[in-house]
Amino acid sequence: VLQLGPQLPPRLMQQPWHLLYSTGRDGFSLRTLYRSGSRQDSPALLLIRDTEAQAFGAFSASTIRSSSSFYGTGETFLFSFCPELKVFRWTGRNDFFVKGDVNLLMVGGGRCFSRIGSGRFGLWLDGDLHHGGSQPCETFDNETLSHREEFCIQDLEMWGLA
Numbered sequence: 001v002l003q004l005g006p007q008l009p010p011r012l013m014q015q016p017w018h019l020l021y022s023t024g025r026d027g028f029s030l031r032t033l034y035r036s037g038s039r040q041d042s043p044a045l046l047l048i049r050d051t052e053a054q055a056f057g058a059f060s061a062s063t064i065r066s067s068s069s070f071y072g073t074g075e076t077f078l079f080s081f082c083p084e085l086k087v088f089r090w091t092g093r094n095d096f097f098v099k100g101d102v103n104l105l106m107v108g109g110g111r112c113f114s115r116i117g118s119g120r121f122g123l124w125l126d127g128d129l130h131h132g133g134s135q136p137c138e139t140f141d142n143e144t145l146s147h148r149e150e151f152c153i154q155d156l157e158m159w160g161l162a
Contacts, residue, residue: 001045001159007087009061009075012043012161020044021158028129031102033158037064042161043075046107048125048132051152056080056134056145058107058123060098064158070109072097078108078122078134080145088122088142096139103127110138129153 001017019025021036037044044064046057061075074090076097090097096109108122122137123145132153134145 001047003081003085004045004059004079007077007079007085008043008059015161017045017159017161019157020160021156023129023153023156028153028156030100030105030125030127030129033105033129033156034064034066034100037158037160040160045159046123047157047159048153049155050132050146051154052147053154054080054082054146054151056082056123058098060107062098063160064098064100064105066101067099068101070096070099076107078140078142078145080143082145082147086143088140091139091141093138093141096137108137108139108142125153125156129156 021033026032041063043061045059048057049055058078061073078088080086099106105125106121120135120137122140122142123134125132133150135149
């Protein structure tokens, strides 16, 4: 959180953060993560460590919540600590910031120009918070955040403003 401080919007740089959700404390459940964040109406910082000890995540200027459509602002970004901090900011190409339901949380999106034409997400997490993935996407023009496009989650935390 300290290393990410200078990357946050200026209005948030000096604000104190507190832990809203942790898989170590609260278990592995996307529903519980949404409930933990719903008590606050503040920006959220998702920090993930995968089973290969890689650290990465996302910042959302909006509360992380279940939604039927994408929400958020251009202040949203992805980041990776593989091996040092890299921040991937909004490109302006689309506004696919954050979207989630009980089965899937997605951050960033866009089209994949393959035969299938499927979507690609900068970061996605499954409903039980055991698996996730990261692919380059149009929203952030990011690199894959982990060493692999699909990963297993070791620990996940969500921080909010105090």
